[in-house]
Amino acid sequence: MENDQDQQRTTLYELIGGADSVLRLVEAFYPLVQAHPLLGPLFPKDITPVMEKQAQFLTQFFGGPTLYSDQYGHPMMRARHMPFPITIERADAWLGCMAVALMAIGLDEDLQRVVLERLKGPAYHFVNTN
Numbered sequence: 001m002e003n004d005q006d007q008q009r010t011t012l013y014e015l016i017g018g019a020d021s022v023l024r025l026v027e028a029f030y031p032l033v034q035a036h037p038l039l040g041p042l043f044p045k046d047i048t049p050v051m052e053k054q055a056q057f058l059t060q061f062f063g064g065p066t067l068y069s070d071q072y073g074h075p076m077m078r079a080r081h082m083p084f085p086i087t088i089e090r091a092d093a094w095l096g097c098m099a100v101a102l103m104a105i106g107l108d109e110d111l112q113r114v115v116l117e118r119l120k121g122p123a124y125h126f127v128n129t130n
C-alpha cells in the first residue's frame with residue numbers, strides 16, 4: 001500500500017500548472033534565448049521544432065507524461081548537446097533567460113526558485129568546453 005502514496009504525490013508539473021504553463025514558459029523562454037548574444041547564434045532560425053521538443057522534454061522532466069521519450073527515446077541530453085560549444089557562461093545565460101521567463105509567466109516565486117534549482121544541475125552538467 002506504500003505505493004498508493006507514491007502515486008498520489010503531486011509533481012512539479014502539476015504544481016506549476018501543467019501543459020498550459022509549460023507551453024507559456026517555452027514561449028517566453030526562446031525569444032530571450034534567440035536575442036541573447038551568447039545563445040542566439042547556437043540555435044536555428046526556425047526555432048519552432050526546438051520549442052516543441054523542449055515543451056515535451058520539460059513536461060517529463062517536471063514529472064508529467066513522458067512525451068519526449070515516447071517520441072525520441074532516451075533523452076541523453078548531455079550527448080545531444082555535445083555538438084554545441086557549451087561554456088559556463090552559456091549555462092549561466094541559459095539559466096538567466098529561464099529565470100526571466102519564469103517571472104514573465106507569473107509563476108509563484110517559490111516555484112520559480114524550485115524550477116530553477118532543478119534546471120541548474122543539468123545546465124552545468126551540459127558544459128562541455130571552456
Ligand code: HEM
Nearest residue numbers: 042043044050053054057080084086090091094122123126
Ligand atoms: C546549458 C546551456 C544550454 C545551451 C547553450 C543549450 C543549447 C541547445 C542547443 C544549441 C540545442 C539544439 C538546437 C537545435 O536543434 O539545433 C539544444 C537543444 C535542446 N536543449 Fe538545450 N541548451 C542548454 C541547456 C539545456 C537544459 C538545461 C535543458 C533541459 C534540462 C535543455 C534541453 C534541450 C532540449 C530538450 C533540446 C532538444 C533536443 C533534441 O534535439 O531532441 N537544454 N539546446
